[in-house]
Amino acid sequence: MLLEFDEQEGLIRDRSLIDPNHVVEEDRIVGRDKQLQEVTKMLRVALGDNRPPNLFLYGPSGTGKSLITKAVCKNISRICESRDIRFGTVEVNCQDIDTLGVGVYELACRAADEANVEVEVPKHGVATKEKWDELFRIVNENFDSVVFVLDELDMLVGRRDKQEPAFSRLLYQLSRAGANDELTAYLSVVAISNDTKMMESVGSRALSSFTPEDVHFDDYDANQLQAILRRRRDAFHEDVLDDDVIPLAAAFAAQTHGDARKAIDLMRVAGELAERQGDERVRERHVRAAQDKVEKNRVLEVVRGISQQKKLCLYATAAVADQTDDGTARSTTGYKVYQFLTDSIDADQYHQETYVNKMKEMTTYSLVDFERRSHGPSSGMFLEFQFGERPATILETLREDSRIEVAASDEVQSVVTAQLRNET
Template sequence: MKDNDSDLRQPNAESGSGWTQESESSVVDSILDGDAQTVFENKDLVDSSTIVDQDRIYGRNEQLAAEARAFRDTLDGERPPDLLLYSPSGTGKTLTVKAVASKVKERTQESGIAFDFVAVNFKTMESHTLDRAVWKLGHQTAQKAGVGWDVPRSGVSTDMKYTRRYEIVNEHFDSLVFILDEIDALTGSTGADEPAYSRLLYSLSRVMSEQHVDTQLSTVVITNYPKFRENLDSRTDSSYNPNGIHFSDYDANELVEILERRRDAFRDDALEDGVIEIVAAYGSQNEGDARRAIDLLRDAGEIANQAGDSTVTQDHVRSANQSVMKNRVLEIVGGISVQKKLSLCAAALVAKENERVAPSPVVYDIYKILCEGNNMKMYTQETVNSHINKAETYGVLESERSSSGFKSGVHLVFTFTEPVEAVLETLNEDSRLQDIPTEELGKVVKRRLRD
C-alpha cells in the first residue's frame, strides 16, 4: 500500500508543477514567523477603534476641553454632569470622550478614587430592546469591576438585571460613567408608547435620587441624530438635562492633520508623498468621516503588503478605495435573500432620483411595485426598513428618523454613502431584478416625492 502522505510530499513530475507540501508550509511559516514584507510599524494606530492619546487628536480642542471640565468634577469627589455629544459619524465623538475618560482614570488611580467608564454601542447589539440594553450594560459593568455577571440574557426580569448591576456599581466604584453610543438605535418593541432609549435614560437619570446607588453615576450619550430628544417621554425630558457638545465635520485639511498624527503606524519612508493627502480627499468626500479615512489608510497599507511592496503609493490608495466600495456593496448584496434585495433596490431607486436620499414611505411604495412585478409576497414596512438597515452595517447607507414625533409621522430616511449606481448594478446581476423598468419607476418616485 502506498503512503499517500509521503506521495504528497514529492514533486509532481508529470504535471511539472513542482508542488510539494513543504513549499506550501514554508510560505505559511515565513509569514507566521514574521519574515514577510510589511509596511507597518504599529498597525493599531490605523485601527479606528483604538483609543489614542489626546496629542494624536486634532481639531477637537474645544470639545476635549468641555469634556475635561465635566470629568474634572470626579477628581473633586463630585458627580460629573451628563453629556450629549452629537454630530455626523466619524467626527471624533467616541474617540475624544474615551481619551478623556482614560486620562481621568489614570488620575483617579493616583488619588485612590475608584473610577471607570462603561461604553456600549447600541447599534451593534443583536436586539434593540430595553431588556437587552440593561443586560449588556450590566455585563460590561461586571467586566470593568472584574467580577462575574451571573445573570442570563433571558428568563430573568429586567428589574432583576437592574438590581444586580446596581449592586456591582455600589460595591466596586466611587464614580462611574456610562457611555451610551448610537443611542437612537435603541428603539425597542414595535407599538411602544416611547422608544426604549427614553426609558433607559429615565432610569439612569433617577438612579441616584431614588437611592439605588451611592456611587456618583453619570451618562455620556453619543448620537448622529440630536433630534432623538424630541421622542423622549415627558418624564424623561424633565429629568434628563445633559450638557450638549457639538462636533462639526472635518474638512480635507483637518483630515490630513489627523492622518499625519498616525504616520508612525508605518515604517519610516513607507508612505509615498501625497498618500495622506489623497486619503484625506477621499475622506472629505464621505462627509469628513475621519474613521473611514483612517480605515482607508490602513487598507492601502494592507494592499501594499499583499503585493510585496515596501512603499504605500497613491495607486494603493485608489485600489483600496475601489475595493472598499465594491466590497461594501457586494458584502451586503451577495447571498442575501430576494426580499432583502427588493428592499435595497427600492431604496436605491428612490435615492437615484433624490440626491442619494430615500424617505422610507416612498421606498415602501416602490418596494410594493417591485413585489407586484415579480409576483413576490409583500412584507410590512417595518420588515422592509429592517432589511435596508442591514446595509448600514456595511457603510453602504446611513439612516435617521424624521423629526415628526415618535407616535405620528415618524419615518426613516436612508442616505446612501456609496454610489447608488454601483448598488443598482450589483443588484441587477440577479436575474430576477434585471428587467426592472427603471425609467418608469423613476417617474413614479418623482411623483411620490412631490406628494
C-alpha cells in the same frame, strides 16, 4: 509559508494606529479642540470625587464622539487611580441590543468586567428589576464614581408596543438611581447618537431627570481628515507612503459625510493591499482599490440582511441617483423604476407609500438620507434621497442577488433615462 511571511518586514509598523476603534493619545486627536475641551471640562469633576453632569454627544458617524469620550475617561481613570478614587467607565454599543432587559444585563456585564468581578444573575429567566439590582450592586461595591457611555443609544428602541422607546426608559432609570438612594457611587451618563433629534423621543420623565449638557460634533472637512491621517502616518514604516495617499484617502472620506473612521480604514486597507501585492510603497492605486473594497464590503454587509422588497426599492432608487448630476433621486421617479423592476422579475409590487416607507427605513443603515422637496406648485411634494455611498457600488452589490440580476441593467437604465427626461 507562515514563517516566510512573518520574516518579511512589510509596510505597516503599528497596526493599532490604523484601527478606527483604537483609542489614541490626546495629541493625535485633530480638529476637535472645542469638543475635547468641553467634554474634559465637564467630566473632570470626577477627579475631585464629585458627580460629573450627564452629556449628550450628537453628530454624524465617525466625527470623534466615541473617541473623545473614551480618551477623556481613560485619562480621568489614570489620574483617579493615583488619588485612590475608584473611577470606572462602562461602555456599551446599543446597536445590537434589542430590549431594555438585555441592555441592563449588558451594562452589568461591562461593569463587572471593569471591576474584575462576576455577574451573579443569569441573562434569561429573571425579571429586569433583578438585573437592575445586580448592576447597582456591582457599581456600589466597586466604584466611587462611574460614567456610563451609551454609544448609538438611539438604536435601543425595544418593543414597539411600549409608549416610549427603551432608550428613554434606560435613561430614566440610570439618571434617577442616585436620587432614589439605590446608588452610593456617583453615576453619570454620556449618551452618544448620530441622530440629532433623538432627545425629542425621550419621555418627559426621563428628560427632566437626565437633563444633559449637549455637545455637537459636525462633519470633518478634507483638511481636518488629512491632519488626522498625518498624525497616524507613523503606523507605516518611514518613506513608504506616496505623497498623494493621504490627500486621496481624505478626499474619499470627505465625500461621505467627513467620516474619520472611513479615512483611517481606507489607509489601513490600502497598506494591506500593497503588502499583499508585494509592493514596496503604498500608492494612489492602492487607495482607489481600497475605496472600492471598503464601500462594497460595507454595502454588502448591510444589504445581505435586508428583505427582497427593500433590495428592489434600494436598487430602483440607486439606479436613478446613478444617472443624476448631483447623485440624488426623487421618490416619484424611483417608484416608477421600482414598478418596472418588479414587473420585469415578476415580484410583488407595493404602493408608493410602502415604497417610500421602506426607503425611509434605509436611513437607519446610513445608506441613504432624505429631504422633503417641491419643485413648484405643479410638481407637488416628494422626497429626495441622497446616498451615503456611491450609487454604482450599491447597484453592483445588489446585482449579486440572483433575482435582481435577472433584470437587464441596460433596460433599467433606459427606463431611468426616460423617467428623468419626464422630470424636466
